[in-house]
Amino acid sequence: MPTFHFELGELPPAAEALRVEVREFLHAELGGHTPAQRARSWGGFDREFSRKMGARGWIGMTWPKRYGGHERSALERYVVLEETLAAGAPVSAHWVADRQSGPLLLRFGTEAQRQRFLPAIARGELAFAIGMSEPDSGSDLASIRTRAERVAGGYRVNGTKVWTSNAHRSDYMIALFRTRHDPAKKHEGLTQFLVDTKLPGITINPILDLRGSHHFNMLVFEDAFVPEEMRVGEEDAGWKQVTTELAFERSGPERYLSSLALILELIREAGKDPGERAAAVVGRLVAHLATLRQMSLSVATMLEAGENPNLEAAVVKDVGTTFEQEVPEVVHALLGLEPTIDTGSHLQQVLGYLTQTAPSFSLRGGTREILRGIIARGLGLR
Numbered sequence: 492m493p494t495f496h497f498e499l500g501e502l503p504p505a506a507e508a509l510r511v512e513v514r515e516f517l518h519a520e521l522g523g524h525t526p527a528q529r530a531r532s533w534g535g536f537d538r539e540f541s542r543k544m545g546a547r548g549w550i551g552m553t554w555p556k557r558y559g560g561h562e563r564s565a566l567e568r569y570v571v572l573e574e575t576l577a578a579g580a581p582v583s584a585h586w587v588a589d590r591q592s593g594p595l596l597l598r599f600g601t602e603a604q605r606q607r608f609l610p611a612i613a614r615g616e617l618a619f620a621i622g623m624s625e626p627d628s629g630s631d632l633a634s635i636r637t638r639a640e641r642v643a644g645g646y647r648v649n650g651t652k653v654w655t656s657n658a659h660r661s662d663y664m665i666a667l668f669r670t671r672h673d674p675a676k677k678h679e680g681l682t683q684f685l686v687d688t689k690l691p692g693i694t695i696n697p698i699l700d701l702r703g704s705h706h707f708n709m710l711v712f713e714d715a716f717v718p719e720e721m722r723v724g725e726e727d728a729g730w731k732q733v734t735t736e737l738a739f740e741r742s743g744p745e746r747y748l749s750s751l752a753l754i755l756e757l758i759r760e761a762g763k764d765p766g767e768r769a770a771a772v773v774g775r776l777v778a779h780l781a782t783l784r785q786m787s788l789s790v791a792t793m794l795e796a797g798e799n800p801n802l803e804a805a806v807v808k809d810v811g812t813t814f815e816q817e818v819p820e821v822v823h824a825l826l827g828l829e830p831t832i833d834t835g836s837h838l839q840q841v842l843g844y845l846t847q848t849a850p851s852f853s854l855r856g857g858t859r860e861i862l863r864g865i866i867a868r869g870l871g872l873r
């Protein structure tokens with residue numbers, strides 16, 4: 492029977508040397524950020540910060556130099572990700588493109604697409620969104636209905652995408668559309684496209700989240716024209732590509748750090764003499780964190796070795812998001828502290844932000860149930 496493969500590993504000296512450089516950069520850039528700002532990390536969108544990351548060579552790190560990349564190792568990239576997320580840096584303006592849109596173009600894009608988009612992504616100049624979910628299609632992605640019909644020189648698109656994070660501030664999105672409809676074969680007839688978010692025929696409507704913030708959108712396509720040269724890969728072959736893209740999205744080492752700002756605030760609050768109960772809670776959280784980090788490092792090591800750690804990555808995301816969601820509950824139970832939004836101590840504000848946001852941790856990038864289905868299939872159990 493197939494099983495999980497996690498190995499204890501250490502980062503090579505070159506990667507650890509890079510850590511010092513990244514920390515110094517982040518200290519200088521984020522010195523004035525409050526803990527509540529740092530807790531927003533993934534939510535932070537700052538093009539200037541992304542350009543600086545690009546100038547340092549920390550976007551597209553593993554890509555070929557001819558496409559603006561830096562031909563560094565997956566483990567060096569791991570260190571940059573780990574440090575930027577642990578510091579709560581605002582990564583959203585380059586994050587999606589670095590993690591999935593760029594690698595997708597590298598694998599399935601045309602030479603012209605690679606030359607046009609990858610160097611600009613690596614410079615931190617292009618922000619990408621993900622156009623997969625629709626009002627009636629989330630987990631069951633193959634049921635999407637947004638149609639791309641062939642017309643002279645390209646495709647005419649009609650339909651609706653939803654939950655599209657940061658589409659209103661992104662330059663492009665990689666979107667999945669239906670190019671052929673056969674109810675008996677829903678995984679066929681899907682195609683991916685590079686879509687300029689400013690195209691005529693696309694209306695971007697904000698959706699406010701639980702906190703009243705605008706990061707989600709609903710995109711309505713009404714006869715939007717997407718040129719032929721913006722199709723990614725073969726027509727009707729999008730299912731294999733989109734599952735590869737989802738694997739890029741899920742195999743990252745970052746799915747356990749979203750609540751780190753709260754653990755740090757708890758440690759600060761507990762101080763040098765925390766008392767038995769607080770010491771036990773901090774010890775347990777840090778032990779889980781260290782274990783998850785090792786599991787995640789093991790995924791990065793497998794990626795570096797050219798292996799396919801999809802199963803292990805799904806486990807890290809499942810166990811990692813469970814941990815991230817537990818942290819606000821555990822801290823609340825320990826301190827009995829009122830979570831707040833804009834007032835109160837740093838600890839209260841970080842707790843307030845994470846209490847409101849944590850439910851989404853196990854939804855974004857595929858729900859817990861879907862991941863467990865993938866794990867069961869990988870283990871030959873279904």
Ligand SMILES: Cc1cc2nc3c(=O)[nH]c(=O)nc-3n(C[C@H](O)[C@H](O)[C@H](O)COP(=O)(O)OP(=O)(O)OC[C@H]3O[C@@H](n4cnc5c(N)ncnc54)[C@H](O)[C@@H]3O)c2cc1C
Nearest residue numbers: 621622623624628629630654655656851854855856858860
């Ligand atoms: C913070 C955040 C950011 C997001 N950003 C984007 C984005 O940028 N682009 C984008 O395209 N989408 C985005 N999404 C959408 C996300 O991908 C979907 O919410 C997710 O795939 C679930 O789809 P759904 O919401 O339609 O729920 P549904 O698929 O309707 O699921 C509802 C519930 O049923 C369960 N369920 C469904 N099918 C099964 C099954 N076969 N077996 C067991 N249980 C099942 C699910 O686990 C879930 O608990 C984002 C979501 C969040 C929370």
